[in-house]
Amino acid sequence: xxxxxxIDDEEHCVASLRRLLLPxxxxxxxxxxxxxxDEAVMGIGTRQPDIVFMDVQLGESGTAFDVLNAxxxxxxxxxxxxxxxxxxxxxxxxxxxxYLLKPIAVGDFANAMNRVFQRNEQQQLSVRVAxxxxxxxxxxxxxxxxxxxxxxxxxxxxxxxVHCRSDVNYxxxxxxxxxxxxxxxxxxxxxxxxxxxxxxxxxHSHLINLDYVVKYVRGKGGAVVLANGVTLEVSSRxxxxxxxxxxxx
Amino acid sequence: xxxxxSLVVICSIGSMEGYIQRPLDSLHxxxxxxxVIDTALVDxxxxxxxxxxxxxxxxxxxxxxxNETLEIAGAIRYARGTLLAYERLGLVYxxxxxxxxxxxxxxxxxxxxxxxxxxxxxxxxxxIGNIGNIYYExxxxxxxxxxxxxxxxFQNDMELAATANIGNIYGNLQQNDSAAYYLKRAISLARxxxxxxxxxxxxxxxxxxxxxxxxxxxxxxxxEESLALxxxxxIGFVRTTAYINAAMVYLAGHDLVHAERFASDALKMDGAxxxxxxxxxxxxxxxxxxxxxxxxxxxxxAYKRYDAFQDSLTSQNRRVEINRRQLQYDFEKQKALAQAExxxxxxxxxxxxxxxGVLLVIGILGFILYKRRRDIVVQKQDAEFKxxxxxxxxxxxxxxxxxxxxxxxxxxISDYIAKSDIESAQEYLTQFAQLMRQTLENSDxxxxxxxxxxxxxxxxxxxxxxxxxxxxxxxxxxxxxxxxDNTLVPPMLLQPLIENSIWHGxxxxxxxxxxxxxxxxxxxxxxxxxxxxxxGRRTEDVAKASKRSFGLRLTEARLAILNKQKNVQGRLxxxxxxxxxxxxTEVRLPLQLAF
Numbered sequence: 006x007x008x009x010x011x012i013d014d015e016e017h018c019v020a021s022l023r024r025l026l027l028p029x030x031x032x033x034x035x036x037x038x039x040x041x042x043d044e045a046v047m048g049i050g051t052r053q054p055d056i057v058f059m060d061v062q063l064g065e066s067g068t069a070f071d072v073l074n075a076x077x078x079x080x081x082x083x084x085x086x087x088x089x090x091x092x093x094x095x096x097x098x099x100x101x102x103x104y105l106l107k108p109i110a111v112g113d114f115a116n117a118m119n120r121v122f123q124r125n126e127q128q129q130l131s132v133r134v135a136x137x138x139x140x141x142x143x144x145x146x147x148x149x150x151x152x153x154x155x156x157x158x159x160x161x162x163x164x165x166x167v168h169c170r171s172d173v174n175y176x177x178x179x180x181x182x183x184x185x186x187x188x189x190x191x192x193x194x195x196x197x198x199x200x201x202x203x204x205x206x207x208x209h210s211h212l213i214n215l216d217y218v219v220k221y222v223r224g225k226g227g228a229v230v231l232a233n234g235v236t237l238e239v240s241s242r243x244x245x246x247x248x249x250x251x252x253x254x
Numbered sequence: 255x256x257x258x259x260s261l262v263v264i265c266s267i268g269s270m271e272g273y274i275q276r277p278l279d280s281l282h283x284x285x286x287x288x289x290v291i292d293t294a295l296v297d298x299x300x301x302x303x304x305x306x307x308x309x310x311x312x313x314x315x316x317x318x319x320x321n322e323t324l325e326i327a328g329a330i331r332y333a334r335g336t337l338l339a340y341e342r343l344g345l346v347y348x349x350x351x352x353x354x355x356x357x358x359x360x361x362x363x364x365x366x367x368x369x370x371x372x373x374x375x376x377x378x379x380x381x382i383g384n385i386g387n388i389y390y391e392x393x394x395x396x397x398x399x400x401x402x403x404x405x406x407x408f409q410n411d412m413e414l415a416a417t418a419n420i421g422n423i424y425g426n427l428q429q430n431d432s433a434a435y436y437l438k439r440a441i442s443l444a445r446x447x448x449x450x451x452x453x454x455x456x457x458x459x460x461x462x463x464x465x466x467x468x469x470x471x472x473x474x475x476x477x478e479e480s481l482a483l484x485x486x487x488x489i490g491f492v493r494t495t496a497y498i499n500a501a502m503v504y505l506a507g508h509d510l511v512h513a514e515r516f517a518s519d520a521l522k523m524d525g526a527x528x529x530x531x532x533x534x535x536x537x538x539x540x541x542x543x544x545x546x547x548x549x550x551x552x553x554x555x556a557y558k559r560y561d562a563f564q565d566s567l568t569s570q571n572r573r574v575e576i577n578r579r580q581l582q583y584d585f586e587k588q589k590a591l592a593q594a595e596x597x598x599x600x601x602x603x604x605x606x607x608x609x610x611g612v613l614l615v616i617g618i619l620g621f622i623l624y625k626r627r628r629d630i631v632v633q634k635q636d637a638e639f640k641x642x643x644x645x646x647x648x649x650x651x652x653x654x655x656x657x658x659x660x661x662x663x664x665x666x667i668s669d670y671i672a673k674s675d676i677e678s679a680q681e682y683l684t685q686f687a688q689l690m691r692q693t694l695e696n697s698d699x700x701x702x703x704x705x706x707x708x709x710x711x712x713x714x715x716x717x718x719x720x721x722x723x724x725x726x727x728x729x730x731x732x733x734x735x736x737x738x739d740n741t742l743v744p745p746m747l748l749q750p751l752i753e754n755s756i757w758h759g760x761x762x763x764x765x766x767x768x769x770x771x772x773x774x775x776x777x778x779x780x781x782x783x784x785x786x787x788x789x790g791r792r793t794e795d796v797a798k799a800s801k802r803s804f805g806l807r808l809t810e811a812r813l814a815i816l817n818k819q820k821n822v823q824g825r826l827x828x829x830x831x832x833x834x835x836x837x838x839t840e841v842r843l844p845l846q847l848a849f
Contacts, residue, residue, distance in 0.1 A: 089691070106691070110684035193739075209740065209849035240849040 007055035007121075008036040012045045012072065013086065014064040018107060022058055022086070025114045032122075041066035046075040056082045056121060058105075061093045070141055079134045082121045098198055100137035101151030101158055129158045136160055148202065152178065152188050159186055163202050167233050169195050169212040181217065181233060205250050207239045215251060278305050291326055296335030299323040303342045308451065308491045311349040320346050333367060337374055340364035344384060354388045361385050379408035383416055391531075395423045414443040418456050425463050433463045451491065454483040458496045465506045473503045494523045494532050501539040505546065513543045534563035644819045645700065648744075651812050660690070662753070666721040678720070685717050696745035703848065704773065705738040707745060711771065714749060718756050726760040726767040733774045741780065742846045744816060750805025751784045751839045758803070759788015759837060775845060783840045790835035813841070820844070 009026065013019050019038050026033055036052045039045040042063055049057065049072075059069045069085060085104040087093050097104040103120060105113055136149040148163040165180045171192035178186040178195070196206050203215045213231060220230040226241035239247055281302045288295050303320055306313060320343045327335035344360035347353045361384050368377045386401030402423070405416040421436030437460040444453035457480035464473030477500045484493050497520035504513035517540045520532060537560035544553035663686050670679035692710050696702055708730065715728045732738060752769065760767040770785040806828070813824045822844045829838040 089694075106687075108680075108684050108687045110688065111681070206849075242847055242849055 007033050008052060009033050009056035009058065010036055010045075010048060010052055010054040011038040011058045012040075012048075012063070012069070013038070013058070013060040014040045014062070014066070015060075018060065018086070021107070021109065025109060025111065029118060033118075040064070042068075042071045042075070045072045049076060049081070054081050056084065058084050058086055061085060061087045061090055070138060073134055073138060079131050081130075083130060083134065084117055084121075095198070095201075096137055096141055099140055099148055099150050100133045101153055102133055102137060132160065133158060150198070152186050153190075154186065154188065161186065163199060164214075164216070166199070166204075166214055167217045167231050168214060168235065168237065169199075169204075171210040171212075179233065179235070183233070205243075205247060207237060207243050207247055209240065211237045213237065218251060221248075221251065278302070278309060281305060291330060293330065293332045293335060296323060296327045296330070296332050296339070299326070300335065300338040300342055304345075307342075307345055307349060309488070311491050314346075314350050316346050316350055317343070333371060334374060334377075337364050337367040337377055340367065341377070341381060341384065348384070348388060348391075354391060358385065358388055361388075379405045379412040382408075383412050383419075386416075386419065390419060390423065393426070395427055399423050414440055414447070414449060414452055417443065418452060418459070421456070421463075422459050425459060425466070428466070430463050430466045434460065434467065437463060450483050450487040451489050454480045454487070454489050454496065455492045457483070458492055458499050461503050462499045465502055470503070470507045474507055477503045494520050497523070498532065498535045498539060501536070501543070505539060505543055508546070510543055510547055513539065514547075517543060530563050534560055537563060641819060644815050648700070648812060648815055649697065651808055651815075662757075663689070663717070663721075666717075669721065682717065682720060685713065685720075689713055689717060693746070699745055701742040701846070702745045703739055704732075704736065704741040704743050707743050707748075708732070708738060710746060711748065711752065714752065715769070722756070722760060724766075725763070726756065726769055728769040728771065731770070731772045733772075735775045736773055736780070737847075740848050742848050743780070743782075743843065744812060747809060747812065747841060747843075748782055748784060750803075750809050751841070754803055754805050754839075755784055755786040755788060755837065758791065759786040759835075762789045763787075778845045780843045780845045781840060782843070783838065785836070785838045787836040790830055790837055809841070816843075 011019050011022050013022070023035065026035060033056065036054060037048050039048040040063070043066065045059075045063070059072065061069045063069065063072070073079065083102065085093070085097055085102065086107055086109065087104060088107045094104060094106075103117055105117055133151050136151055140148050149160045150163050150166070152159045152161060161178070161180055161184075165182065167179050167181050169192060170177045170179070172187075174189060174191055176188050176190055176192050176195055178188065180186075192206070192210070192212055196204070196212050199212065199214075204212055205215055206212045207229065213229065217232040218229050219232050221239075222228045222230065222236075224239075226239040226244045228236050228238050230236050281298065285295075285298055285302055288298065299319070300323060303316055303323065306316055306319075320339060324336065324339035324343060327339050340360045341364040344357040344364065347360060348357035361381050365378065365381045365385075368374045368381060382401050383405045386398045386405065389395075389398035389401060399420065402416045402419050405412045406420075417436050418440035421433050421440055424430070424433035424436060427433075437456050441453060441456040441460065444450075444456055457476045461473040461477035461480065464470070464476060477496065480492070480496050481500060483489065484496055497516045501513045501515075501517035501520065504510070504516060517536050520536045521540075523532075537556045541553050541556035541560055544550070544556055667679060667682060667686065670676075670682055689710070692713070696706075696710065711730065715730075719726060719728065748771070752771065755769050760769070767786060767788050770783075772781075772783045772785070774781045774783075806826075810826055813826055816822065817824050823842075824844065825840075825842045827840045827842075829840075831838055
């Protein structure tokens with residue numbers, strides 16, 4: 006039996022989650038619902054739950070991040086819930102943290118619960134939450150990206166990523182220090198994640214960090230030489246936009 | 255027979271010393287004592303030179319002395335001294351160096367000075383006389399006569415020399431009576447003034463005239479007096495001429511011994527070797543003397559020498575011609591130089607004009623290029639601005655989808671609640687939320703992958719099918735040749751068309767309908783079609799264009815902007831099918847790939 010708490014400042018959202026948890030009443034027990042930051046910190050401290058459903062916006066009391074900051078160590082399965090907050094969603098994806106969008110679809114909820122049951126969602130959770138909070142602490146700071154690998158999570162600075170190469174449903178990520186990570190996510194996932202950080206998809210198979218472009222070789226589409234010496238082809242259809250982005254930098 | 259009518263040198267003599275000759279020695283001593291450079295020194299030097307020239311007319315070292323005098327006179331700006339120095343230089347060139355051309359130049363310089371200042375006007379006569387001398391020597395007697403007559407017009411102390419020279423000219427012209435008249439006048443003038451040089455000279459010339467007149471005795475008297483005067487006053491200047499004339503006179507008097515002796519002595523005189531006239535006359539006389547002595551071989555030899563000098567003299571005349579040519583040559587050279595300069599100036603001017611022209615052309619070209627470039631930039635900015643406007647318009651149009659769709663969906667949810675189907679309402683709501691989320695995200699993008707658009711379409715159809723309680727079925731076919739991940743489409747372009755099919759075709763239809771959506775590729779065109787078997791559009795709706803569905807107008811407006819923006823030919827066709835009703839709509843878009 007797992008203990009769960011719901012942190013949300015809106016009653017109907019709590020009711021909705023309560024309803025969604027009904028089919029799991031044999032294995033999950035709801036031990037508390039909290040509406041403010043203080044209540045949440047106190048409640049989590051006393052109840053020691055296994056699962057926490059946490060809304061991002063907690064009214065005037067603050068945000069979920071204030072709760073996490075106050076808690077310090079995190080020793081539970083954390084599932085964020087949010088209605089429409091692109092900024093927060095982006096942050097979750099960077100830190101490889103689970104989230105549900107409200108109104109929560111039954112299917113999405115089932116998937117999230119499956120992840121809780123099948124995998125140890127707590128794995129390196131403290132590190133991931135720390136990365137999340139770190140990423141949110143300052144706009145100018147290099148963002149840390151959590152990469153799920155076979156044996157857990159690896160965190161890399163976005164500014165250290167030179168380029169990403171697509172390999173069917175996998176993506177190889179190359180850092181400036183020569184490290185290579187292979188992640189079972191599509192290149193599209195990383196394109197969406199990194200698009201705002203000087204990254205540009207020059208090719209069907211290549212997403213590059215524009216900060217590491219050292220040379221552009223003219224051609225039909227041309228090619229770029231990156232700081233690590235790798236030369237990558239630029240798709241002719243991406244050439245104009247690529248050069249425009251390069252100039253803008 | 256050949257004698258000499260030696261001309262009398264006319265030279266202006268400074269101050270009123272007249273012809274009183276100071277001995278050379280005393281002049282020399284005076285010069286040596288002088289160590290101050292002043293006008294007196296110049297006068298002294300000019301006098302000294304004249305005396306030296308009279309004593310030895312062939313002394314070529316006098317040239318340096320004369321030039322030095324000219325320099326000194328010039329340095330102290332002594333006009334009279336300069337004038338006389340020029341005149342002396344002329345004399346040196348004429349007599350010592352036998353170069354009448356250069357002499358003429360100096361006389362002309364002297365003449366210019368004499369004419370420029372009134373105080374120097376008195377020197378004009380002497381210079382004119384000297385110029386006359388040159389013409390005389392060149393045997394241009396007409397010109398010489400004119401110059402000497404000009405001298406006489408001055409009524410001055412040059413009268414004597416001029417008169418003597420006029421006599422000589424007449425003698426040369428074989429007008430012996432006139433010659434005798436002028437020479438006798440000159441001799442009497444010379445006697446009056448005790449001018450021994452002129453007296454000796456006049457007598458010498460007169461003796462020759464007498465020979466020509468056949469008055470041998472008078473001739474002998476005259477030459478003897480002349481020779482005596484020459485010896486007495488050491489007049490070297492006239493000596494050679496006197497010897498030659500004496501030879502002539504003695505030859506005429508048949509005193510062959512004296513004749514030969516004087517002719518030979520004349521040839522032995524200093525400078526005689528340089529004087530063609532003297533040699534010619536001497537050899538002619540000797541030839542006659544030898545012939546009279548029956549020494550024919552010597553006579554022939556002498557005659558040959560004489561003949562040679564005849565040539566030489568001609569060549570001397572030629573020298574004048576050469577000099578004239580030199581003068582002309584110099585002039586031509588100056589002219590050529592001037593023309594070269596003119597040509598150079600012209601070239602510079604042309605080059606400047608050409609350079610200026612080239613610069614102008616470059617400038618104009620530069621301006622044109624600059625303008626063209628600027629126009630391009632302006633056009634680009636214009637195009638970018640227009641694109642921005644079009645983007646904004648498109649965004650607005652895409653955003654218009656939302657309320658249209660939202661309220662239709664809310665109607666559906668309202669339906670469920672009315673039917674108390676809570677579970678369905680909840681499921682519908684979550685799917686609607688998902689659709690809303692995608693719509694919001696898509697509205698922000700100009701183009702999305704066909705895969706993403708298909709996902710949205712499927713969700714939309716699912717939601718609507720559920721709402722209409724499976725009143726219709728649907729199928730989406732995508733040509734295998736299309737790479738849905740790599741194909742870009744404007745987001746939700748087909749949505750209004752599908753909506754039309756559902757709301758107008760299916761909702762009103764009796765029984766179950768079917769919507770078939772297909773994506774095909776034809777060359778570089780993507781053909782998207784929505785085919786339904788619904789009730790079709792009502793005839794009156796079709797007739798009234800203004801009543802055209804909101805969705806259709808939206809799609810057409812978006813296509814129009816996209817066409818304009820990308821300069822393509824996207825198209826929307828609506829076909830009202832007659833058999834079984836229904837509408838077939840087709841959108842043709844240029845195939846656009848992401849990579």
